[in-house]
Amino acid sequence: MPSYTTAQIRNVALVGHSSAGKTSLFEALLHAGGAINVQGSVERGNTVSDFDPMERERQHSLNSAIASIDHAGIHVNLIDTPGYPDFRGPTLSALAAVETCAVVVNAAAGIEYSTVRMMEYAKARRLCRLLIINKIDHSEAELELLVEQLREAFGSECLPINLPAKGREGVVDCFFNPAGESDFGSVAEAHQRIIDQVVEINEDVMGHYLEEGEEGLSGEELHDAFEQCLREGHLVPICFVSARSGAGVKELLDLFEQLMPNPSEANPPLFVKGSGSEAEPFVTSPDADKHVVADVFKIINDPFVGKLSVFRIYQGTVRRDTQLYVDDGKKPFKVGHLFKLKGKDHVEIEDAVPGDIAAVAKVEEIHFDAVLHDSHDEDQIHLKPISFPNPMFGLAIEPATRGQEQKLGIALHKLCEEDPCLKLEHHKELNETVLRGLGDLHVRVTLDRLKERYGVEVVTRPPRIAYRETISAQADGHHRHKKQTGGAGQFGEVFLRVEPLARGAGFEFVDEVKGGTIPGQFLPAIEKGVRQVLESGAIAGYVMQDIRVAVYDGKHHPVDSKEVAFTTAGKKAFLDAIAKARPLVLEPIVNLDVTVPDEFMGDITGGLATKRGRINGTDTARGGELIVKAQVPLAEIGDYSNELKAISGGRGRYSIEFSHYEAVPGNVQKQLMEAYKPRHEED
Numbered sequence: 001m002p003s004y005t006t007a008q009i010r011n012v013a014l015v016g017h018s019s020a021g022k023t024s025l026f027e028a029l030l031h032a033g034g035a036i037n038v039q040g041s042v043e044r045g046n047t048v049s050d051f052d053p054m055e056r057e058r059q060h061s062l063n064s065a066i067a068s069i070d071h072a073g074i075h076v077n078l079i080d081t082p083g084y085p086d087f088r089g090p091t092l093s094a095l096a097a098v099e100t101c102a103v104v105v106n107a108a109a110g111i112e113y114s115t116v117r118m119m120e121y122a123k124a125r126r127l128c129r130l131l132i133i134n135k136i137d138h139s140e141a142e143l144e145l146l147v148e149q150l151r152e153a154f155g156s157e158c159l160p161i162n163l164p165a166k167g168r169e170g171v172v173d174c175f176f177n178p179a180g181e182s183d184f185g186s187v188a189e190a191h192q193r194i195i196d197q198v199v200e201i202n203e204d205v206m207g208h209y210l211e212e213g214e215e216g217l218s219g220e221e222l223h224d225a226f227e228q229c230l231r232e233g234h235l236v237p238i239c240f241v242s243a244r245s246g247a248g249v250k251e252l253l254d255l256f257e258q259l260m261p262n263p264s265e266a267n268p269p270l271f272v273k274g275s276g277s278e279a280e281p282f283v284t285s286p287d288a289d290k291h292v293v294a295d296v297f298k299i300i301n302d303p304f305v306g307k308l309s310v311f312r313i314y315q316g317t318v319r320r321d322t323q324l325y326v327d328d329g330k331k332p333f334k335v336g337h338l339f340k341l342k343g344k345d346h347v348e349i350e351d352a353v354p355g356d357i358a359a360v361a362k363v364e365e366i367h368f369d370a371v372l373h374d375s376h377d378e379d380q381i382h383l384k385p386i387s388f389p390n391p392m393f394g395l396a397i398e399p400a401t402r403g404q405e406q407k408l409g410i411a412l413h414k415l416c417e418e419d420p421c422l423k424l425e426h427h428k429e430l431n432e433t434v435l436r437g438l439g440d441l442h443v444r445v446t447l448d449r450l451k452e453r454y455g456v457e458v459v460t461r462p463p464r465i466a467y468r469e470t471i472s473a474q475a476d477g478h479h480r481h482k483k484q485t486g487g488a489g490q491f492g493e494v495f496l497r498v499e500p501l502a503r504g505a506g507f508e509f510v511d512e513v514k515g516g517t518i519p520g521q522f523l524p525a526i527e528k529g530v531r532q533v534l535e536s537g538a539i540a541g542y543v544m545q546d547i548r549v550a551v552y553d554g555k556h557h558p559v560d561s562k563e564v565a566f567t568t569a570g571k572k573a574f575l576d577a578i579a580k581a582r583p584l585v586l587e588p589i590v591n592l593d594v595t596v597p598d599e600f601m602g603d604i605t606g607g608l609a610t611k612r613g614r615i616n617g618t619d620t621a622r623g624g625e626l627i628v629k630a631q632v633p634l635a636e637i638g639d640y641s642n643e644l645k646a647i648s649g650g651r652g653r654y655s656i657e658f659s660h661y662e663a664v665p666g667n668v669q670k671q672l673m674e675a676y677k678p679r680h681e682e683d
Contacts, residue, residue, distance in 0.1 A: 002353060004075040006263050006286045009355040010256045011077045011312070013094040014132075015122075016104035017114035018083035021134040023049050023061055024243035025104060026080040032249045033069030033076065035342070048343035049080040054448060062445060063418070064090040064298065066310065066341040066357060074257045077357045083114055085650060086442035089421030092121060092386050093368070096297045097312040097357055099266035100256075101127040104134050107141035111153055113651040119154055124387070126267040128230035128260065131158060131238045132252065137168045137245055144184045147238060154236060157229075159197060160190050161237040161259075162251060171240050171248040176258070194235070198225045201234050227265050263355030269295075269314050270384035282381050284315040286354035291375040292316030292324065295383045299368050301414040302361075303453065305346060308339070309366040310359040316374065318358060319351040324372045326365050328379050333363050368420055390655055391423045391436040393641040395443055396464065398433065400457040411454035415446055422446060430464045439641045465635045467542040467672065468586040468661055474499045477577025480555075481569040492565035494518070494526055494573040495553035498581050501546040503661060507534060512552040518566070519556060525563040526551055529570030538578045540585050540672040545661075549574065585669045586661040588634040594644065596652040598626045603647050611636035612665075631659055 014022040027047045031039040040046035045056035049065030061082040069076040079098065081091040095101060101122035105115055122129050131150060136143060143164060151158045163182035165172040172180035178191035199209040205225045229235035239255060241248035264286045271293070273282040284293050298310035318324070323332040339346040339359040352358040366372070371381050399408045412435065416422045423436040437443040450456045476497050483490040501508065509527045511520075518526070534544045551570070592613070594604050605615055605628060613632040620626060637656070644652045664672070 002075070002349070002351065002356070004070070004353075006288070006353050006355040008074045009077065009262055009353075010074055010100065010260050011079075011098040011263065011355065011357065012100045012102050012130075012256060012260065013079040013081060013091075013098045014102050014104055015081050015091055015094075015114075015118040016083055017106065017109070017112035018060060019109070020083060020104040020106040020112075020115075021243050022083060022104045023047055023080055025132070025134055025241065025249075026065075026067070026078060028241075028243040028246060028249045029076075029078060029253060030067055030069060032246070033071040033253055035067060035069045051344040054445065054452070060084065062087055064094045065343050066298075067343055068340055068357075069253070071253050072257045075356075076253070076256055084441065085114060085117075085653075086437065086439040086445075087419075088389060088438060089419045090298070091118070092388055093297045093420060095121060095125050095127060096295060096369075096383060096386055099128055099261045099263060100130055101125075102130045102132050104132045105146070105150070107133050107135045107143060107146060108138040110146055111149055113649070116153065123233060126231075126233075126270075128266060129233070129236045130255075130260070131236055133238065133240050134243055136164050136240045136247060137242045143168075143240070150238060157197065157234055158236045158238055159194050160185075160239070161194060161255065162239050162248065163187060163190060164240050164247075168242070169245065169247055171251050173251070197235050198222065198229050201225055201229050201232065223259070226259055227261055230259075230261060231265075231267050263314075271314075271381055272384065273381050275380065275382075279382075287315060288317045288353050290315050291377060292318055292322065292373055293381065294318065294372040296366055296368060296370045296372065299366075299417045300359075301418060306362040307364060307366070307417075308346070308359050308361050309363060309370075310341065310357065311372055312357050313352055313354050315354055317351055317353055318372075322374060324374055325376070325379075326363075326367075326370050326372060327382075329365065332374075333365070335360055337361055368417060386420075388420050389438055389653065391421050391438055391442075392654065392656065393439050393443055393639075394425070394434045394436040394463050395447075395460040396432045396434050396462065397447070397458040397460050400459050404456055407454070408450070408456050408458065411450055411456050414454075415449060419446075427464075427466065430466060432464060434463045439645065440639075462638050466588060467540065467664070469537050469539060469542050469544045470546045470584050470586055471498055471500050471578060471581035472584050472663075473580075473582045475577045475580035477573040477575070477580070479569050479572035479576055481565050481572070483565070484560075489557075489560040490562055490565040490568075491555075491557040491560035492522065492525075492562075492569040493555040494551060494566065494569040496526075496530075496549055496551045496570070496573050496577060498574070498577040499548040499550070500581075501548050503546055505546050507545065508548040510548065510550040512550045513554065514552075517556070518551065518554040519561075522556065522561065522563065522566040523551065525566040526570030529567040529572075530574045532567075532571050533574050533578070537676075538575055539583045539676070540669070541676040542585065544578075545586075584663045585672050587664045587668075589631050589659045589662055590634050590637070590656040591659045592630045592632045592637065592654060592656050594628040594630070594652060594654045595625050596628070596644075596648050600648050600652065601626050601628065604628050604644075604652075607643065607647065608632060633664075 026049050027039050030036045042059050055062050064081045066079050079094045081094050103118050161175050162171040162173050165182050172182050174187050174190040178187045199205045202225045205221050271282040272279040293315040294311040294313045296309050296311045300308040302308050320338050322335045325332050338349050340349050421438050425434045478495050480493040608630050613630045616629045618626050
């Protein structure tokens with residue numbers, strides 16, 4: 001067994017805005033805890049977490065990284081996460097594996113977009129939250145003002161648990177030993193505010209406190225009440241550090257040991273058993289002797305080790321040679337090697353207890369969010385899914401070199417396995433593959449990985465829009481197909497009528513032939529010709545829809561009439577009718593919800609008006625934000641991710657869903673038709 005128990009484990013994710021200093025703090029904690037001998041730096045490119053060459057080149061994290069610290073009798077699993085909104089997938093995945101979400105705030109920059117979002121995500125996941133103010137020695141940091149801003153933004157439950165001291169070269173404890181002096185504020189008053197906040201969560205503790213004062217509370221009572229406050233969001237401690245100078249770093253480790261919850265003290269994980277309306281809550285227990293239940297929250301495709309699946313154990317003990325099932329699979333796999341991670345290094349271990357984070361290698365059937373278990377009693381168990389942002393920004397891609405299609409497909413599959421906010425779409429109708437991410441940077445970094453890791457170069461372009469064609473009037477069409485080549489000829493003549501259907505009704509083909517002028521066996525051939533036009537388009541090269549075609553007359557020849565003749569006649573009669581039926585090109589209209597701070601509302605609505613958007617109203621969101629609701633042509637928002645980022649300083653976000661098709665303006669239809677002519681003539 002490991003040298004630690006579940007009660008000694010602390011799982012902590014460092015999250016926050018880019019440049020808050022998460023990676024530097026991660027490095028400082030590893031050094032203070034004795035996990036590394038020399039503290040690396042982002043600038044020198046020698047940190048434990050930013051080991052990817054692309055991270056070192058860009059000097060910011062692109063993925064999450066895990067390492068462990070053994071300190072003062074506890075085992076801390078620490079996860080460093082990216083701060084850029086474009087790489088939120090790995091950050092949110094890490095929240096499924098921890099009890100404590102430590103939101104790192106840049107003391108000089110203050111509350112930033114990702115600070116707000118990560119506090120919201122952590123609260124929604126019922127995680128204990130900790131605010132860490134980093135870079136306290138920065139010359140522009142106004143720490144007292146920042147504390148007030150945090151309390152105003154996130155509630156009065158945000159209270160300092162220590163304060164800067166000695167000219168910001170250290171910190172003074174406000175909870176256990178409130179006798180020191182700080183650079184600002186009263187330590188005694190900060191201590192009293194924490195005690196008042198903690199005791200009011202529990203009636204028994206409150207009773208003892210009112211009767212006997214703080215001296216009448218046992219350490220165990222106070223500790224349990226503190227833990228309850230963290231679980232219920234009634235207290236969000238604020239602490240101060242400087243990852244560069246080391247101020248407050250050891251005290252932060254002590255805080256993990258003394259006050260942060262272990263896996264058995266936190267809110268229970270949100271597992272359900274079954275699916276749909278029949279799903280019921282499933283309660284796990286951090287008991288080392290029970291059946292194994294673990295959740296995979298990270299996939300790494302390592303070029304040397306192979307596929308590495310990182311999981312958090314919620315119940316039972318995983319040992320080498322344990323037989324585990326993946327989800328509802330009937331065939332188990334054997335744990336040949338079990339690892340702890342230390343950045344890019346994999347340290348082999350014998351077993352892992354409930355609450356711990358470990359990894360297995362080379363098990364291809366494991367996927368992100370898979371549940372691993374050792375008994376069929378745990379079939380159909382799933383952890384409540386994380387609400388990931390929907391990837392909106394897309395580029396159509398194809399290999400730069402012919403013959404690399406399969407290699408590209410395998411590489412993209414592996415990259416999408418690693419990042420739940422990458423999505424691959426293949427549009428058969430448009431004959432293109434689209435890679436979607438959370439923004440231009442997200443997609444571009446993925447394409448760089450394709451080249452550097454897998455040796456696949458691609459060419460890109462904006463995705464095509466799935467326009468449609470239809471008609472707006474009734475019309476008749478006719479064509480006689482006659483071909484004589486010396487032997488048996490071809491003959492078929494078709495009269496048909498086209499009518500528009502309601503939007504979204506599809507296609508109808510009707511036989512109205514009287515008197516046998518066209519024998520019944522040729523009607524399928526006529527429909528085949530019509531459907532050829534439906535698939536390829538008549539005026540701009542897009543699929544046709546919402547049309548009723550009625551064949552009402554024609555002629556046949558007893559010898560020369562064949563299916564091929566009526567296929568051709570049906571196709572050309574249909575084209576003849578469409579030309580007279582006032583054809584239209586339709587474009588997809590989407591419902592667009594844009595969430596921004598209210599000061600940007602004018603810029604957003606004005607920008608959407610230039611995109612032929614219709615504003616349908618606004619709603620109020622949390623934190624002083626507004627949701628602008630609009631309907632916009634999909635063709636107008638291809639680069640909206642970058643545009644919104646520029647308008648809102650990265651604080652805006654949006655979602656889209658398909659609404660309906662409607663006719664494009666005349667000038668747009670003319671452009672599409674003219675672009676189709678050269679392609680059509682070439683074909």
